[in-house]
Amino acid sequence: MSIISNGTKGETALLMGNDAISRGALEAGVRVVAGYPGTPSSEIIQTLAGVAAEHGLYVEWSANEKVGLEVAAAGSFAQLRSMAVMKQVGVNVASDFLLHLAECGTRAGLVLITCEDPGGLSSTNEGDSRHYAKMMEFPLVEPGNFQEAKDMAAWSFELSEKIRNVVMFRSVTRMSHASGNVVLGELSSSLMAPSQPKARFQFDGDFMDQMSGPVVTFPGMVDAMHNRQLEKLAMAREIFETSPFNTYTGPEKPELLIITSSAANLYTREALDLLDLEEQVGLLKLGTTWPLPPRLLAKHLKASEKIFIIEEGMPFMEDNVKALWTEQGPEAGTKQFFGRKNGPLPPTNELNPDLVAQGLVEILGLPAPSLDKTYGERANEFAKTHAPFRAMTFCPGCPHRASYWLINSALKQDNRNGFVCGDIGCYTMGAISCGFNTLKTSHAMGSGTGVASGFGKLNRFGFDQPVMAISGDSTFFHAVMPALVNAVHNQADMILVVVDNSGTAMTGFQPHPGTLTDAGGGALPALDIARICQAMDINVTIADPFEMESTEKALLELLDDEGGVRVLILRQACALSPGKKGKRLFDMAVDEASCLAEDCGCNRLCTRIFGCPGLIWDPEAKKTRIDEVICVGCGVCASICPTGAITKQEVPR
Amino acid sequence: MTAPKLSVDPYNLIITGVGGQGNVLASRLLGRMLVTQGYHITIGETFGASQRGGSVMSHLRISTRSAWSPQIPHRRAHMLIAIEPSEAFRVLAVFGNPEVQVIWNTRPIHPVSVITGQAIYPSREEIARGLSELSAQNWSLEATDQAQTMGNPIFGNIMMVGALSAVSDLSLGPEIFERAISEMMPPAKVPINLEAFSWGRAALA
Numbered sequence: 001m002s003i004i005s006n007g008t009k010g011e012t013a014l015l016m017g018n019d020a021i022s023r024g025a026l027e028a029g030v031r032v033v034a035g036y037p038g039t040p041s042s043e044i045i046q047t048l049a050g051v052a053a054e055h056g057l058y059v060e061w062s063a064n065e066k067v068g069l070e071v072a073a074a075g076s077f078a079q080l081r082s083m084a085v086m087k088q089v090g091v092n093v094a095s096d097f098l099l100h101l102a103e104c105g106t107r108a109g110l111v112l113i114t115c116e117d118p119g120g121l122s123s124t125n126e127g128d129s130r131h132y133a134k135m136m137e138f139p140l141v142e143p144g145n146f147q148e149a150k151d152m153a154a155w156s157f158e159l160s161e162k163i164r165n166v167v168m169f170r171s172v173t174r175m176s177h178a179s180g181n182v183v184l185g186e187l188s189s190s191l192m193a194p195s196q197p198k199a200r201f202q203f204d205g206d207f208m209d210q211m212s213g214p215v216v217t218f219p220g221m222v223d224a225m226h227n228r229q230l231e232k233l234a235m236a237r238e239i240f241e242t243s244p245f246n247t248y249t250g251p252e253k254p255e256l257l258i259i260t261s262s263a264a265n266l267y268t269r270e271a272l273d274l275l276d277l278e279e280q281v282g283l284l285k286l287g288t289t290w291p292l293p294p295r296l297l298a299k300h301l302k303a304s305e306k307i308f309i310i311e312e313g314m315p316f317m318e319d320n321v322k323a324l325w326t327e328q329g330p331e332a333g334t335k336q337f338f339g340r341k342n343g344p345l346p347p348t349n350e351l352n353p354d355l356v357a358q359g360l361v362e363i364l365g366l367p368a369p370s371l372d373k374t375y376g377e378r379a380n381e382f383a384k385t386h387a388p389f390r391a392m393t394f395c396p397g398c399p400h401r402a403s404y405w406l407i408n409s410a411l412k413q414d415n416r417n418g419f420v421c422g423d424i425g426c427y428t429m430g431a432i433s434c435g436f437n438t439l440k441t442s443h444a445m446g447s448g449t450g451v452a453s454g455f456g457k458l459n460r461f462g463f464d465q466p467v468m469a470i471s472g473d474s475t476f477f478h479a480v481m482p483a484l485v486n487a488v489h490n491q492a493d494m495i496l497v498v499v500d501n502s503g504t505a506m507t508g509f510q511p512h513p514g515t516l517t518d519a520g521g522g523a524l525p526a527l528d529i530a531r532i533c534q535a536m537d538i539n540v541t542i543a544d545p546f547e548m549e550s551t552e553k554a555l556l557e558l559l560d561d562e563g564g565v566r567v568l569i570l571r572q573a574c575a576l577s578p579g580k581k582g583k584r585l586f587d588m589a590v591d592e593a594s595c596l597a598e599d600c601g602c603n604r605l606c607t608r609i610f611g612c613p614g615l616i617w618d619p620e621a622k623k624t625r626i627d628e629v630i631c632v633g634c635g636v637c638a639s640i641c642p643t644g645a646i647t648k649q650e651v652p653r
Numbered sequence: 654m655t656a657p658k659l660s661v662d663p664y665n666l667i668i669t670g671v672g673g674q675g676n677v678l679a680s681r682l683l684g685r686m687l688v689t690q691g692y693h694i695t696i697g698e699t700f701g702a703s704q705r706g707g708s709v710m711s712h713l714r715i716s717t718r719s720a721w722s723p724q725i726p727h728r729r730a731h732m733l734i735a736i737e738p739s740e741a742f743r744v745l746a747v748f749g750n751p752e753v754q755v756i757w758n759t760r761p762i763h764p765v766s767v768i769t770g771q772a773i774y775p776s777r778e779e780i781a782r783g784l785s786e787l788s789a790q791n792w793s794l795e796a797t798d799q800a801q802t803m804g805n806p807i808f809g810n811i812m813m814v815g816a817l818s819a820v821s822d823l824s825l826g827p828e829i830f831e832r833a834i835s836e837m838m839p840p841a842k843v844p845i846n847l848e849a850f851s852w853g854r855a856a857l858a
Contacts, residue, residue: 014681014688014696121699145720146695178723179684179696263723266695270722353726371728375751375787382783383746387739388772390671390708390764434765608769613706617768629797629806630706630762 005051007184015182017149017175018043021113024153026055028109029188030083032075033059034068036478037507038087039122040176041115045085046510049519061510061519064445064478065090066097069112073101073166076110077215078199081157088116088127089444093479095132098166102138103225104215105164105232109157112168115176118312119350122173124428124442126348128313133168133290134320137229139236140168140290141245144265146180152245152287154185159239163232164210170289172312174263174350237291245287246296254282256363257304259297259321261286264310264351271356275366292320294327301325301335308363309339310356315347338363393434396614397575397632400427402545403499404435405610405640407468410555411438418466418559420497421455423448423480425472426506426574427499434611439470446471446479449496453483456492456565466559467494474504474512476529487565488536495558495566498529499545501574509577533567545570548639575632584633586648588614588626595645597622610640656691656717660822663695663716665725668813669744670736671762672707675810678837679734680711682814685833686825687715697723706762708740715823732821733788734813736796737762738780745787755788756816756857758809760797792820792857799852808849815853827851 003013004023015023022044025033033048035041049059058075062068065086075082086094091114098112117123133140141156143149153169160167205212208224217225240246258281260268265285272278284300286292301307301321309318318339325335340347344359361368394401404427411418422428422439423446431439441451452469471480476498487494504510511517513527533540541558543551551570558566573580598604607617607624614631615624624646635648666683670676677698684694695714714721730748735741735757745753759777766772775783784791794816800808811834818825827850834846 012688014684014694016696174697174723177698179681179694179698180720180723181688181693266720266722267724269719270726274726352724353722357726372751375749376728376746379742379746379749379787382787383742386775386780386783387742387746388764388774389766390706390740390743391766393706393765395673395706604770611765611769613763613765613768615768616763617770619770619773627763629760629801 002047002051004047005054005187009184009186011184012181013184014179015146015150016043016177016179017146017171018115018177019047020146020149020182021153021169021171021176022047023182023184024150025083025111026051027150027185027187028154028157029081030157031057031080032072032082033057033085034062034071035085036062036065036068036090037504037510038090039507040117040171040173041085041087041090041113042507042510043176044113044115045519046508052520059519061512063513065093069094069097069101072110073097073106076106076108078201079108079197080199081109083111083113085113085115087123088114088129089123089125090114091129091132092127093445098132099136100217101166102136103217103229105210105229106160106166107164107211109160110166111153111156111160112166113153113171114168115171115173116313117173119173121350124424126313128316129168130170130290130313130316137233138166138168139163139233139288140170141287142170142262142289143175144245144261144285144287146175146178146182148245148287149175150182150185155245159236162239163235165229165232170262172263172350174266174312178263233291237293240288240291240293241296243288243293246293247285248282248300249278250282251279252303254304255280256306256308257282257284257300258308258310259284259286259317260310261289261317262312264312264356267351267353267356268310270353271360274353274357274369275360277360281360286317289317290320292324294324297321297324298328302332306336306363307338308359309337310345310351310359311340312351315339315341391434392429392432393611393613394426394429395575396612396630397634398426399501399545399570399572399574400430400499401434401610401612402548402572402636403427403497403570404430404438406545406548406552406555407497408436408438410552410559411466413556414466414559416464416466418468420468420470421448421452423469423471423475425475427470427472430470444479445475446483449480449483449487452494452496453487453490453492456487456494457490459493469494469496471496471498472505473498473500473502473514473529477513477527481532484533484565485536488538491564493563495568498567498569500529500569500571502577503574505574505576509574530569538565538567540567540569542569542571545572546634546636548636575634584651586633586635586638587651588631588633588635588638589647589649590624590626591645591647592623594643595623596643597624601642605642606637606640606646610637612637657824659715659717661731662718663714663721664823665730666713666715666732666734667725667730667744667748668711668713668734668736669740670709670810671740672709674709674736674762675807676709676711676736679736679810679814680713682833682837683713683817683825685836686829687823689829689832690824692716693719695720695723706764708743710744732756732817734817736810736813739775741784749787751789753788754820755784755791756813756820757784757791757793758796758813759793760795760809792816794853794856796853800849803845803849808845811846811849812853812856815850816857818850819854819857827854
């Protein structure tokens with residue numbers, strides 16, 4: 001059924017960017033795929049896992065991105081085309097291995113796919129991983145439309161094999177999570193071939209023989225290996241000079257030369273069309289963005305005095321183009337450069353066609369496009385009065401709302417100014433009102449436990465606040481374990497709460513080492529978080545956040561229990577988990593007679609304070625109601641209600 | 654295949670709603686229905702941190718010429734489908750214009766700011782008046798209520814697609830719908846979706 005594996009050559013399909021990348025990898029005959037989920041990258045591994053059995057691929061969700069890249073590298077060393085997939089922050093995790101990998105080189109094609117999130121639509125940062133390509137000296141490519149997302153993904157494997165090094169393929173949200181027409185190519189025949197050469201890792205050759213020797217970095221070889229790596233980069237640069245993925249449209253002597261890449265190419269084309277500038281302005285779209293091809297760039301740069309660089313992310317291409325122009329020598333003259341660094345584009349946030357159009361208007365001194373001002377003002381007024389603010393919140397039935405309710409309440413009762421160090425997942429929203437503002441630090445994967453481990457050693461400086469860390473189940477395996485080892489060994493005073501919702505929920509419920517399935521749904525053994533902690537000699541308590549009374553008691557006891565690392569595992573599956581989705585546990589009702597409404601607790605405990613989206617506050621009747629469309633029947637609000645006005649009745653199975 | 658000419662090219666359609674209402678499915682369904690007719694379709698989706706309860710928006714560009722930006726330029730929407738009514742105003746503030754047409758579902762999903770009492774949700778009359786002022790034409794549909802009688806509020810999105818097929822110049826008839834939905838869903842689910850589509854189409858016919 002999947003177009004990824006069934007569409008035939010020449011057929012036009014509407015593909016999401018991530019599906020186009022998956023199709024490209026399949027057309028190239030990828031065999032090993034590994035990575036860790038992260039928006040906007042997750043669909044690539046999910047899609048390929050779905051066709052893995054049919055096409056004989058090995059696809060895994062790895063414990064973290066570094067391991068994912070290592071797994072993919074093993075595939076390459078054993079002569080199988082391989083791919084690692086992650087979001088921008090994942091590249092940071094993988095980066096230590098990446099530096100050494102790029103130094104050693106690869107055998108069969110190895111592509112690192114990074115899907116990045118300018119504007120942080122679903123990230124806590126605007127990380128731009130392109131700098132790794134420059135810093136660690138390997139090639140970088142960026143597709144400029146959906147067709148290229150497929151074609152360049154396939155071509156990246158060839159490029160990797162030509163230079164025998166890893167290739168970084170960078171996408172962004174508006175490419176990965178956008179869709180467009182893609183003409184399909186042929187699926188690799190090698191995928192279906194009955195007689196595959198046996199995968200084999202050869203290591204009996206010379207240390208410096210990349211195809212047959214040991215793959216080792218070692219003092220004494222560093223200079224030779226580094227030189228070899230630079231030769232590979234030079235080869236890539238030469239290939240890029242004539243790459244069909246670098247295109248130019250526009251006049252021979254443009255009034256302004258635009259250099260763009262990635263989704264910014266689509267915004268730029270739109271802006272040029274809106275302002276009717278195609279005859280005046282030149283558009284150099286680069287698909288190969290590191291190393292830049294100097295002859296191609298010089299040729300186009302010479303044709304115009306004004307250069308406008310439009311890219312998603314930091315001014316990476318902008319800096320590199322400027323440096324490249326300087327290398328042309330003083331006789332080349334000076335140019336006027338525009339971009340993100342000194343305007344007209346903003347230095348942060350994602351771009352869009354309007355920002356590009358405004359930039360063009362500014363640079364070329366054009367009259368601003370006239371828009372109906374009155375309409376805009378009216379529409380803005382209506383938005384203020386008719387579109388009440390829709391804050392991010394936990395889903396109805398989310399166990400995290402109950403967990404934070406309990407943690408927050410326990411810390412308040414404990415009354416020693418305790419706090420929680422946060423981590424990465426849906427539960428990062430513990431920092432805002434839906435999590436009762438319980439989180440007070442939040443950084444990278446695993447950092448909550450690491451930071452808590454630090455706080456937990458400050459008692460000698462008079463520090464006397466109780467310290468908690470929170471972690472999801474997937475995050476526990478990804479990066480919490482080393483931090484926890486550190487805390488135990490150094491005898492930090494802290495409580496780790498693992499909110500175990502049985503999957504990697506935020507990115508669409510992918511499995512992880514603690515679940516029983518692989519990426520494609522096949523059976524795997526699960527690692528038990530409690531037993532791992534017990535093996536570290538940690539006192540582990542397991543509770544259910546929906547059993548509010550006993551869980552609150554457990555939390556208070558842990559807070560009373562002085563010294564050392566304590567772990568509380570709060571187990572309750574995500575409301576969107578396949579086992580739960582669409583299945584109502586309880587039918588909820590509100591008895592209007594006993595609902596105290598504004599006189600309740602500290603004024604409407606359930607709607608004003610607990611704030612579950614499954615509840616409705618009726619300001620006219622001054623009563624709470626259940627929203628039948630939204631409520632999933634978790635039953636937690638019945639436990640919150642002090643008068644028993646909210647009742648739950650088990651749904652018969 | 655040469656796609657039929659469009660009155661405006663690209664034709665810009667926005668589907669908005671709240672996470673969990675089937676926004677993304679509706680946009681991909683429409684995309685499939687149109688791509689088989691030879692159009693270049695570009696879809697941009699904003700659904701990152703919106704699993705359930707966040708504002709969701711899909712931009713659909715329909716063109717005989719090429720792919721376009723996955724983000725529609727400001728004030729350039731031609732058609733807005735609001736599966737949640739207050740979300741229509743959020744979208745119109747950026748992408749609306751006096752010529753825009755709006756199809757809206759009447760059933761609100763209260764944001765937490767309304768549940769906690771910090772904000773007030775507009776009445777249906779206020780919504781109707783506002784949308785009449787901000788659009789050239791608008792149609793309302795009690796899609797969620799009807800979907801609930803069919804057993805699941807999620808069918809509201811398919812009803813909105815059916816409603817669009819009744820008022821749009823685009824070719825989105827039941828046969829084209831059935832073909833596309835059959836590619837996206839198991840066979841057992843096709844009849845009920847067809848029923849939802851037909852209800853929406855009949856509602857605005």
